[in-house]
Amino acid sequence: MAMPITHYLRTSKMPHIWCAGCGHGMVLGAVLRAIDSLGLDKDQVCVVSGIGCASRAPGYLDFNTLHTTHGRALAFATGIRMVKPGMKVIVLTGDGDAAAIGGNHLIHAARRNIGIATVCFNNSIYGMTSGQYSPMTPTGSYASTAPYGHIEEPFDLCELVYAAGASYVARGTAYHALLLSKLIAKAIATDGFSFVEAITQCPTYYGRRNRMRTAVDMLKWQKEHGVPVASAARMSPEEMVGKFRIGELGTRTRPEYTRRYAAIIEVAEKGEAERDA
Amino acid sequence: MLRKAGARLMQGNEACAEGAIAAGLRFFAGYPITPSTEIAEGLALLLPKVGGRFIQMEDEIASISAIIGASLAGAKSMTATSGPGFSLKQEGIGFAAYTEVPCVIVNVQRVGPSTGVPTAPAQGDVMQARWGTHGDHPIVVLCPSSVAETFTLIIEAFNISERWRIPVIFLMDEVVAHMREKVVVPDVNGIPVVERPRPQVSPDDYLPYAAGEDLVPAMADFGTGYRYHVTGLTHDQTGFPTTKRPEVDALARRLDGKMKKAAPHVTFVDELFADDAEVVVFAYGITGRAAAKAVRDARAQGLKAGLVKAKTLWPFPDEHVRRLAQRVRAIVVPEMNMGQMVREVERAAAGMAKVVGLSRVDADPITPDEILARLREV
Amino acid sequence: MPGSVEAGPAVEGRPPEVPVEINAKWCKGCDICVAFCPKEVLVRPEGEKAQVAHPEKCTRCGLCEIMCPDLAIVVIPARKGARAQAQGGAGDA
Numbered sequence: 047m048a049m050p051i052t053h054y055l056r057t058s059k060m061p062h063i064w065c066a067g068c069g070h071g072m073v074l075g076a077v078l079r080a081i082d083s084l085g086l087d088k089d090q091v092c093v094v095s096g097i098g099c100a101s102r103a104p105g106y107l108d109f110n111t112l113h114t115t116h117g118r119a120l121a122f123a124t125g126i127r128m129v130k131p132g133m134k135v136i137v138l139t140g141d142g143d144a145a146a147i148g149g150n151h152l153i154h155a156a157r158r159n160i161g162i163a164t165v166c167f168n169n170s171i172y173g174m175t176s177g178q179y180s181p182m183t184p185t186g187s188y189a190s191t192a193p194y195g196h197i198e199e200p201f202d203l204c205e206l207v208y209a210a211g212a213s214y215v216a217r218g219t220a221y222h223a224l225l226l227s228k229l230i231a232k233a234i235a236t237d238g239f240s241f242v243e244a245i246t247q248c249p250t251y252y253g254r255r256n257r258m259r260t261a262v263d264m265l266k267w268q269k270e271h272g273v274p275v276a277s278a279a280r281m282s283p284e285e286m287v288g289k290f291r292i293g294e295l296g297t298r299t300r301p302e303y304t305r306r307y308a309a310i311i312e313v314a315e316k317g318e319a320e321r322d323a
Numbered sequence: 324m325l326r327k328a329g330a331r332l333m334q335g336n337e338a339c340a341e342g343a344i345a346a347g348l349r350f351f352a353g354y355p356i357t358p359s360t361e362i363a364e365g366l367a368l369l370l371p372k373v374g375g376r377f378i379q380m381e382d383e384i385a386s387i388s389a390i391i392g393a394s395l396a397g398a399k400s401m402t403a404t405s406g407p408g409f410s411l412k413q414e415g416i417g418f419a420a421y422t423e424v425p426c427v428i429v430n431v432q433r434v435g436p437s438t439g440v441p442t443a444p445a446q447g448d449v450m451q452a453r454w455g456t457h458g459d460h461p462i463v464v465l466c467p468s469s470v471a472e473t474f475t476l477i478i479e480a481f482n483i484s485e486r487w488r489i490p491v492i493f494l495m496d497e498v499v500a501h502m503r504e505k506v507v508v509p510d511v512n513g514i515p516v517v518e519r520p521r522p523q524v525s526p527d528d529y530l531p532y533a534a535g536e537d538l539v540p541a542m543a544d545f546g547t548g549y550r551y552h553v554t555g556l557t558h559d560q561t562g563f564p565t566t567k568r569p570e571v572d573a574l575a576r577r578l579d580g581k582m583k584k585a586a587p588h589v590t591f592v593d594e595l596f597a598d599d600a601e602v603v604v605f606a607y608g609i610t611g612r613a614a615a616k617a618v619r620d621a622r623a624q625g626l627k628a629g630l631v632k633a634k635t636l637w638p639f640p641d642e643h644v645r646r647l648a649q650r651v652r653a654i655v656v657p658e659m660n661m662g663q664m665v666r667e668v669e670r671a672a673a674g675m676a677k678v679v680g681l682s683r684v685d686a687d688p689i690t691p692d693e694i695l696a697r698l699r700e701v
Numbered sequence: 702m703p704g705s706v707e708a709g710p711a712v713e714g715r716p717p718e719v720p721v722e723i724n725a726k727w728c729k730g731c732d733i734c735v736a737f738c739p740k741e742v743l744v745r746p747e748g749e750k751a752q753v754a755h756p757e758k759c760t761r762c763g764l765c766e767i768m769c770p771d772l773a774i775v776v777i778p779a780r781k782g783a784r785a786q787a788q789g790g791a792g793d794a
Contacts, residue, residue, distance in 0.1 A: 050775065051772055051775075055772065056552075059563065060726075060727055060772070061726060061727040061729070061771060061773075062771070062772075064770065065729075066729035066730055066731040066770075067729075067731035067732070067733060067770060068770055069770060070770065071769070071770030071771055071772055072767075072768060072769070072770045074772070075767060075769070075770075075772055076767075079767070088550060089546060089547070089548045089550060090546055092396075092545050092546065094392070104552065105552055105554065105563060105564065108550055109550055110545040110546060110549075110550050110551070111550070111551075111552045111553070112392070112395060112545075112552075112553045112554075113552070113553065113554035113555065113556065113564075114388065114391075114392075114418065114555065115388070115414055115415065115418050115555060118384060118385070118388040118415070121380065121384070121385035121386075121388035121389050121392070122388045122389065122391060122392035122395075123392060124352075124378070124380070124385070124388075124389050124392065125350065125352060125388065125389035125390055125391065125392025125393035125394075125395075125396065125400070126392040126393065126395060126396045126545060128350060128376045128378060128389070128393060129349070129350055129376065129392075129393045129396035129397065129398040129400075130396045130397070130545065130546050132546070133396070133545070133546050150381050150382060150385070151381065151385055151388075154380070154381040154385070220768075220770075221768075223767045223768060224767060227767075260732065261731050261732070261733055261770070262732055262733060262736040262737075265733065265736075265737070265768075307371075307376060307378075310371050311371045311374055311376070313371075314371030314372045315371070315372060315373075315374060317372070318372040318373075
């Protein structure tokens with residue numbers, strides 16, 4: 047950590063609103079360590095969020111920060127990135143914000159491969175509205191809107207976003223915080239669209255209803271179920287049942303959207319100039 | 324300027340696109356929808372020529388979101404749509420109104436509700452243009468009735484939005500949008516272009532939502548050293564969320580006050596023979612054209628008729644209608660809807676003059692003869 | 702954070718060799734640091750905030766700092782001589 051974390055925080059706004067033991071602060075710490083490792087100029091960093099617990103993060107950060115409408119952070123961020131391609135645009139979003147109401151913008155931002163780094167704080171629940179299931183809630187778990195046990199299957203969000211065309215997709219957890227900050231740093235440094243799913247704990251709503259009363263219990267669960275990509279490669283499907291891979295899950299190089307558009311401007315302006323000459 | 328000044332034959336949507344660029348538009352995000360699509364098509368071609376940027380987003384919600392982001396980054400931005408898309412954009416319009424981010428939203432009205440008749444004109448969105456999004460909020464709604472007026476009024480839309488930091492709805496209808504007429508394109512330098520108020524203080528002293536006497540806060544662009552916070556949550560002068568009752572009240576009243584301060588500067592009304600008229604037509608959009616013809620015909624037949632054509636629908640020209648009602652016998656309000664602005668005219672007239680609506684809702688514009696017939700009855 | 706802790710600036714006037722600084726105003730008492738500290742340096746009496754109980758056992762591994770959800774913990778690098786070991790602990794893959 048070159049700079050202390052307070053260098054990136056609006057300390058007068060702390061302590062944050064997240065519940066005791068909520069993993070969001072751990073993921074936010076990883077985000078800030080990632081930004082610090084890249085030595086970014088704070089004036090050129092823009093952090094955009096939608097609505098939900100995770101989306102309160104930008105308010106605490108000393109960057110250009112924008113707290114938008116539910117699910118739409120990536121669309122707002124697209125406008126910013128198009129107009130200021132020199133800025134580093136980072137979206138902080140939750141599993142509901144990104145994959146439910148925001149799903150359409152998520153897959154299209156990935157398809158376009160626009161240079162936005164997205165960190166999805168995935169706690170598998172709607173925390174802000176106190177405990178409804180989300181597109182990432184595991185089958186069989188309990189939520190305020192799944193009192194009989196959840197009957198839906200969650201997305202594999204990383205597969206979804208990578209299939210849509212993202213340049214970099216990775217998954218980490220609050221427990222594996224150092225790995226997470228490295229993955230986020232790589233995502234931010236990626237030229238095209240990058241996505242990091244950060245599995246994080248919600249003891250207040252998810253944990254309490256699903257036999258994991260404390261944040262410590264939930265972090266132990268992350269430790270036991272998160273399997274590094276290299277290890278998973280050596281494991282059988284049976285061994286991987288109920289577990290998930292952490293680390294870099296997909297990388298490809300595709301031209302970044304605003305760079306491609308810059309080429310259009312060049313052609314158009316030249317054409318205009320020739321016509322006037 | 325893309326093309327030299329001088330007379331040209333232009334489609335309404337084309338005039339909207341070129342006028343917007345003349346006003347300084349540099350970012351457009353939109354989604355195809357009849358009868359507005361030519362605006363997007365025009366800007367896809369023209370914006371890069373002036374170093375601007377166009378994007379077709381995945382839906383209308385993404386489009387309004389993208390233009391707000393672009394405006395925060397410092398670009399004059401616009402989107403264009405029609406009824407169904409306009410309905411989808413309402414939450415975003417409310418966000419822009421509450422965070423006071425300048426932007427222009429074009430709504431080319433078609434027969435609604437729902438899918439309706441996509442290729443036919445209507446004027447059924449005028450109340451939605453004012454109250455479509457939830458909660459009290461400032462909004463300005465302009466409405467052109469010719470291709471030439473579309474060119475000049477879209478420039479006003481940008482200038483108002485930038486000057487007052489209020490989203491402006493540019494309410495066209497399918498006829499004005501698709502018909503072609505002569506437009507005398509002015510020289511670029513002659514076009515008045517207004518920029519948003521910028522901070523006059525250093526970043527350390529900058530309060531993003533502190534406002535002076537005109538109630539309009541100075542606005543810094545993202546990426547210029549003023550690292551500030553913008554949120555749709557109720558916010559105080561510092562831009563951060565608050566639930567303190569006095570602060571919630573203060574923001575609501577400042578935004579309302581800002582509308583009142585802007586009203587005299589943004590209310591555009593044209594008149595024809597209204598000075599000595601005994602009976603007047605209050606009309607807007609394409610209906611205003613038919614009304615002008617009806618009024619001329621009435622005069623030719625010795626009936627002292629006049630026209631008040633509103634180019635600003637909101638804030639409603641209350642004062643104008645109130646003064647009118649004091650001296651005329653009746654006001655006829657023809658609309659391609661079941662009667663929407665007629666309610667506002669009735670309210671402003673306050674019983675001082677008879678107010679009579681005229682509704683046509685069959686997908687065709689109202690004709691001068693229909694208006695003339697009603698003028699003779701009142 | 703040192704800046705905002707009542708105990709005043711981190712460096713001067715601090716007892717020598719306190720390895721970990723906890724911002725009592727930000728800490729919400731979630732017990733994560735207490736549970737995952739490999740050397741059981743930290744404790745949290747009922748109804749109180751996390752505290753350094755056994756500074757002498759601290760290896761400055763930095764785990765508490767990176768796992769604190771309240772961003773309330775800072776591991777102070779050792780003075781000259783002992784090299785700061787701020788590398789990752791169990792949290793690393």
